[in-house]
Amino acid sequence: MPGTIQSIERAAAMLRLLGSAGRPLALTEIAAPLDLPRPTAHGILRTLRAVGFVDQDRDTARYTLAAALRRLGSEWDRHDLRSRAMNWADSLAGSSGQEVLLGMPAGAVVELVHHVFRPDGSPQRLRTGEQLPLHATAVGRCLLALAPIAVPRPHELDLQRYTGRTVVAVGTLTEHLAAVRHRGWAAELGEHRTGVGGIAAPLRTGGGLVVGVLGVEGPVEELFNGGGTPHPRLVEQLLNAAREISAGLGGSR
Amino acid sequence: MPGTIQSIERAAAMLRLLGSAGRPLALTEIAAPLDLPRPTAHGILRTLRAVGFVDQDRDTARYTLAAALRRLGSEWDRHDLRSRAMNWADSLAGSSGQEVLLGMPAGAVVELVHHVFRPDGSPQRLRTGEQLPLHATAVGRCLLALAPIAVPRPHELDLQRYTGRTVVAVGTLTEHLAAVRHRGWAAELGEHRTGVGGIAAPLRTGGGLVVGVLGVEGPVEELFNGGGTPHPRLVEQLLNAAREISAGLGGSR
DNA sequence: AAGGACGTTCGACATGGTCGAACACAGGGT
DNA sequence: ACCCTGTGTTCGACCATGTCGAACGTCCTT
Numbered sequence: 376m377p378g379t380i381q382s383i384e385r386a387a388a389m390l391r392l393l394g395s396a397g398r399p400l401a402l403t404e405i406a407a408p409l410d411l412p413r414p415t416a417h418g419i420l421r422t423l424r425a426v427g428f429v430d431q432d433r434d435t436a437r438y439t440l441a442a443a444l445r446r447l448g449s450e451w452d453r454h455d456l457r458s459r460a461m462n463w464a465d466s467l468a469g470s471s472g473q474e475v476l477l478g479m480p481a482g483a484v485v486e487l488v489h490h491v492f493r494p495d496g497s498p499q500r501l502r503t504g505e506q507l508p509l510h511a512t513a514v515g516r517c518l519l520a521l522a523p524i525a526v527p528r529p530h531e532l533d534l535q536r537y538t539g540r541t542v543v544a545v546g547t548l549t550e551h552l553a554a555v556r557h558r559g560w561a562a563e564l565g566e567h568r569t570g571v572g573g574i575a576a577p578l579r580t581g582g583g584l585v586v587g588v589l590g591v592e593g594p595v596e597e598l599f600n601g602g603g604t605p606h607p608r609l610v611e612q613l614l615n616a617a618r619e620i621s622a623g624l625g626g627s628r
Numbered sequence: 629m630p631g632t633i634q635s636i637e638r639a640a641a642m643l644r645l646l647g648s649a650g651r652p653l654a655l656t657e658i659a660a661p662l663d664l665p666r667p668t669a670h671g672i673l674r675t676l677r678a679v680g681f682v683d684q685d686r687d688t689a690r691y692t693l694a695a696a697l698r699r700l701g702s703e704w705d706r707h708d709l710r711s712r713a714m715n716w717a718d719s720l721a722g723s724s725g726q727e728v729l730l731g732m733p734a735g736a737v738v739e740l741v742h743h744v745f746r747p748d749g750s751p752q753r754l755r756t757g758e759q760l761p762l763h764a765t766a767v768g769r770c771l772l773a774l775a776p777i778a779v780p781r782p783h784e785l786d787l788q789r790y791t792g793r794t795v796v797a798v799g800t801l802t803e804h805l806a807a808v809r810h811r812g813w814a815a816e817l818g819e820h821r822t823g824v825g826g827i828a829a830p831l832r833t834g835g836g837l838v839v840g841v842l843g844v845e846g847p848v849e850e851l852f853n854g855g856g857t858p859h860p861r862l863v864e865q866l867l868n869a870a871r872e873i874s875a876g877l878g879g880s881r
Numbered sequence: 882a883a884g885g886a887c888g889t890t891c892g893a894c895a896t897g898g899t900c901g902a903a904c905a906c907a908g909g910g911t
Numbered sequence: 912a913c914c915c916t917g918t919g920t921t922c923g924a925c926c927a928t929g930t931c932g933a934a935c936g937t938c939c940t941t
Contacts, residue, residue, distance in 0.1 A: 377890065379675040380929065382898065386636045387679035398711055402919060412900050417920065422632040426640035436919060444697070458651055630921065633898065635929065655888060665931050670889065689888060883941090890935075898928075904921075911914085 385411065386419050390428065390440065399437035453479060456587050457488045459623050460578065463616045464491050464589065470612050473593035474499070476573075478514045480526050481506065483533075485515045485588065493593065510534050510548055511541050513563040513573035514590040519548075520555035521577045522585035541566045560614060562605055564595050572598050574605050576617035578624065586624065589617045638664065639672050643681065643693065652690035706732060709840050710741045713831065713873045717744050717842065720869045724862055726846035727752070729826075731767045733779050734759065736786075738768045738841065746846065763787050763801055764794050766816040766826035767843040772801075773808035774830045775838035794819045813867060815858055817848050825851050827858050829870035831877065839877070842870045 388409055393400060406416035420438055423429040427443040460477050468475040468491040477489035484506040492499045509515035510532055518526050529552065534543040542548050555561045564572040575590035591598065591613055599605050641662055646653060659669035673691055676682040680696040713730050721728040721744040730742035737759040745752045762768035763785055771779050782805065787796040795801050808814045817825040828843035844851065844866055852858050 377671065377674070378928095379678045380635050380639075380671055381927095382633050382635050382929085383639045383672065383675045384679055386633075386639065387676075387681060403917085413919075414900055414902095414921080415898080418630065418633060418898075418900095419636065421630070421920090422636045423640075425632045426637055428640060631897095635898085656886080666888075667890080667931055667933095668929080671929075671931095674889090885940085886938085888935105888937085891933085893932100894930090896926100896929085899924105899926090901924100902922085904919105906919085907917090909914105909916085911912105 382419070385409065385415075386423060389416070389419055389423065390444070393429065393438060393440045399432060399435065399439045401435075401437050405438065453488055456578070456624070460587070460589065460620045461489050461491075463620050464489055467589070467591065467612060467616045468492070468494055471591050471593075471609055473591045473598065473609075476502070476514055476575075476590040476592055477587065478507070478518075478575075478590065479587045480518050480522060483509065483527050483531075485509060485512065485518055485526075488587070508535065508537070508567065510543075511537050511563065511567040512590075513561045513575035513592075514588045516551065516555055516561035516563060517575040517577055517588045517590070518585070520552040520561065521559075537567045538565055538569045540564065540569075560610060562599075564599060564603055570595055574598065574610060574613055576613050577621075578617055579621045589613065589620060635672065638662065638668075639676060642669070642672055642676065643697070646682065646691060646693045652685060652688065652692045654688075654690050658691065706741055709831070709877070712876050713840070713842065714742050714744075716869045716873050717742055720842070720844065720865060721745070721747055723865050724844050724846075726844045726851065726862075729755070729767055729828075729843040729845055730840065731760065731771075731828075731843065732840045733771050733775060736762065736780050736784075738762060738765065738771055738779075741840070761788065761790070761820065763796075764790050764816065764820040765843075766814045766828035766845075767841045769804065769808055769814035769816060770828040770830055770841045770843070771838070773805040773814065790820045791818055791822045793817065793822075813863060815852075817852060817856055823848055827851065827863060827866055829866050830874075831870055832874045842866065842873060 389405060392405060392408060396404075402413060402417060402420065405420065406413050409416065411419075420429060420431075424431055424438075424441075428441055430439050430441040431437065432439070456479065457477065464475045464477050472494060474493040475491040476487055478485040478487050480486075487502050487505045487507070490502040490505075492501075507515055509519050509526055510529070519529060529548050530545050534545065534548065535541075536543050542551065560574060560576040562572070562574045571592060572595040573590050573592040575588050577585045578587040578589055579585050591609065598609060642658060645658060645661060649657075655666060655670060655673065658673065659666050662669065664672075673682060673684070677684055677691075677694075681694055683692050683694040684690065685692070709732065710730065717728045717730050725747060727746040728744040729740050731738040731740050733739075738761075740755050740758045740760065743755040743758075745754075760768055762772050762779055763782070772782060782801050783798050787798065787801065788794075789796050795804065813827060813829040815825070815827045824845060825848040826843050826845040828841050830838045831840040831842055832838050844862065851862060
């Protein structure tokens with residue numbers, strides 16, 4: 376049974392030490408707890424600095440963990456959510472007959488991290504990476520209402536008009552968001568693209584934190600009945616998928 | 629000028645690759661882009677797995693970034709906030725003449741990551757690490773109102789009574805939280821400890837995310853006037869310090 | 882059954898990592 | 912001003928450790 380690579384183990388121990396320290400550490404404060412000679416510790420730190428995992432303060436010569444390590448984690452968050460949700464998203468497109476969107480908050484927009492084509496073979500464009508307005512889409516509304524910390528507040532948004540139906544009054548939008556909070560899901564009828572509507576439900580991790588949103592999008596007349604209410608079966612399918620995905624993230628609805 | 633440690637550089641490159649991949653990767657999918665022979669790549673992965681930075685799926689043998697890397701980042705978040713806020717917290721204790729608390733959400737409580745003594749030389753105990761109830765303290769109220777995603781909802785809390793003034797009705801608490809949202813800061817008069825009150829303001833990162841809370845605590849009669857309203861100058865000092873800390877976190881009020 | 886792809890182990894070997902000695906610099910004390 | 916101490920960094924001898932070709936075992940496809 377082959378062993379492990381000592382220098383890599385030492386580097387990892389160093390990163391853990393820096394991660395759990397309450398402040399930037401000096402070389403001797405790193406070498407001593409790890410029982411390493413100073414030049415050995417210095418060589419490892421120099422390498423970690425070169426690869427961008429550790430920063431060194433120019434004046435004090437003290438070392439801290441670098442932001443690159445944090446970025447490593449959040450990039451993985453995005454892909455982690457995608458990999459955990461895509462099977463359910465695919466399945467939802469099949470059962471609903473509509474296209475399905477998986478989104479995450481990204482500043483003043485919602486960014487699609489996964490997109491499933493409407494399964495009718497019609498010509499479609501892959502929308503992964505697309506950024507949608509928060510106020511005029513169901514996925515965006517869902518985040519505005521249920522992840523208010525992760526996105527700007529309604530009055531901070533540039534409420535641009537996309538169609539004749541787009542809500543651009545803060546007061547009206549705020550009322551809609553209150554309804555979303557009450558129901559637990561969001562809806563939108565032709566506000567972003569004429570004739571196209573959507574519904575959306577939040578994805579939560581443990582502790583209830585909303586980290587993403589699952590949405591169904593399609594022609595208004597297929598998603599909604601005459602009174603502007605989505606078909607109950609469709610809402611049920613959406614909420615069920617969102618619930619399953621959330622459970623897989625350590626959360627629930 | 630000495631060089632860097634090759635094996636550590638290779639390990640870092642591997643972590644970056646796994647971090648930016650959209651899915652778990654097989655050994656060959658890791659070795660090829662890095663131009664490493666498979667046994668070399670395997671040795672590095674085996675080590676990264678041993679130190680807890682990489683996970684390997686038992687069935688598929690594919691590799692992914694491990695949660696330990698994410699934890700490294702969030703531990704640093706705690707200490708990062710502390711190091712960025714402590715100067716302002718110290719200064720606020722000096723200008724207000726009261727003890728100052730710096731807290732972060734921690735499940736169903738707010739945990740103090742920094743505590744500044746009341747600067748009058750009276751006997752005091754260091755409270756760093758102490759966990760305070762969300763519903764009965766100003767720092768907790770602030771998180772309940774302004775970081776609702778990071779903490780449980782009011783009706784999910786165990787509304788324990790600490791003094792005769794503690795609010796233990798969900799409805800009343802919810803009204804208080806609405807007032808906090810309206811004002812942008814929280815207050816508490818003798819609800820956690822008899823005769824002791826506090827006020828608190830949120831600390832935000834870029835995007836408005838509330839990640840912590842700054843609070844002032846002291847005798848009720850020193851912080852509040854007869855009508856139960858905090859002295860305006862004290863609120864101003866608190867909000868100014870919170871604003872400065874938030875700016876340093878890439879955020880604003 | 883044969884072949885190919887891939888994860889993992891083995892072990893020879895050479896090179897890359899280690900680390901004692903030395904240097905440079907800063908700060909404090911006399 | 913000089914000396915001492917502490918600490919970050921460099922140098923280079925040396926050998927231990929990391930590398931990697933060959934081989935093995937497993938799984939999948941034809």
